[in-house]
Amino acid sequence: MLARFWGTRGSLPVALKADALADKLARALVVADGRRFGDEAEARAFLDAEVSFSGRATYGGATSCVELETGAAAFFVCDMGSGLREFGLDAMKRCGGGHPRKYNIFLSHLHWDHIMGFPFFVPAFDPGAEIVIHACHADAEEAIRRQQEEISFPVAFDWLRAQIRFETMEPGRSYDVDGVQVVAMAQHHSHTSYGYRFTDGHGRSIVYSTDSEHKTDQMDAEDAFVAFFRGSDLVICDTMYSLADTVSLKEDWGHSSNVVAVDLCHAAEARRLVLFHHEPTYRDEDIERMHRETIRYEELTREGAALDVLCAYDGLEIRV
Known part of the structure; x- marks a missing residue:
């Protein structure tokens, strides 16, 4: 994967x-320091x-969109933030080389930063494309259509030419999606967000868990997340704020910290953690400093096997 x-x-x-x-x-x-390069x-x-x-370099500025290569013929994508535009352009090139034109998209939730890329998703205009939008929200189709109403966008949803359908998932139930096992879990966030665990035919697993608030004074309630993360090869986790922010000014804002992400992954014996959903006001230097601090925190709190801590940036690729 x-x-x-x-x-x-x-x-x-x-x-x-x-x-x-x-x-x-x-x-x-x-x-x-004055050196010359050929x-x-x-x-x-x-x-x-x-x-x-x-x-x-830069960590980038596009909102949430992560592609998973699972070994299946279809594309797998988590969220449709503004990064979906670049993914769509790249995917069209690959389809020109013979890749099947089926897209499985999994929505964490319906807030605008996670769906705003869809009106600019070029495969949606391809009459030979099949797009399946998986969500645990029954109102997902309403939200996607609404942002393309004339008052908001010049291209109506019904003008799109791809075959588009919406599939409503039930949290906790395992679904076989083109040979990949997918399970969703409810998370604490406004209008509820959902994390997803993807497991391929070789038993390798990736967890996508963004827009989820984990409270340090309620960690006993996090057992379900530990079970959801258990033994994962890769956990992509919401680490938008520092611990100080999550317990003070930004408590109940629906996001979590790098410290809690490490604690959960340690408890779950996950192999790798990716810091994700970066605060938009953070400069590259701020994000890099948080990454260094997270690595140090992991080293200080480690009791078992090492947890590899990575930091997401637009263009990063991680193989598991």
Whole structure:
């Protein structure tokens, strides 16, 4: 299995500003300290070896969209944030190379940052495409259609040419979707969000769990999440805020912290954790610092096998 990240921000898309890019270039030039490079490849090798990720790159600004390559013929996608546009363009190229034109899309919930990419999803205009939108919300179709009403968008849902259907899932029930076992779980978030666990025919599993609030003073109630994460090869988890934020100013905002994500994954004996759904006001340096702090926290609290802690960015690929 492979997880490919097309959008990793929460709440709304953000762009790297001109002064932030200039700061990165200036810091890289300071590190270079006057050395010369024969070509771009040599300069890139220097950046990769000697400049931090936040100093040479960006975590990106598109909202939630993660593709899973499961071994099935169909595409599998979690959420339709603004990252869905780039995924759709890339998928069309692959379909031109012979990939089947079926898309299984799983919605965590219906807030705008998780569905806003659909009006710009090019495969929806392909008459040969089949799009199946899986959700635990019975009102999913209403939400998707509503954002393409004339008052909001110039292209009506009924003008789309793909075969589009909605499948309502029941939390806790295992579904066979094109040979992949999929189970959903309810999470604490406004209008309820749902996490998904995907297991392929070889027993490898990926958990997608975003927009879920876990309270540090109610961890006994988190046993169900530990069971849901149990033994996963990869957990993609909402870590939008710091622990301080989740227990103070942003309590009951429906999101969680990096610290709680580590605790849950340790208890579940998961193998890898991906920090996801980044706060849109965080700079690349802020996200990188949280990543370093999370790695250190994992080391200090580890009692069993090591938990590999990664940080999502637009374009990241992780194979399990």
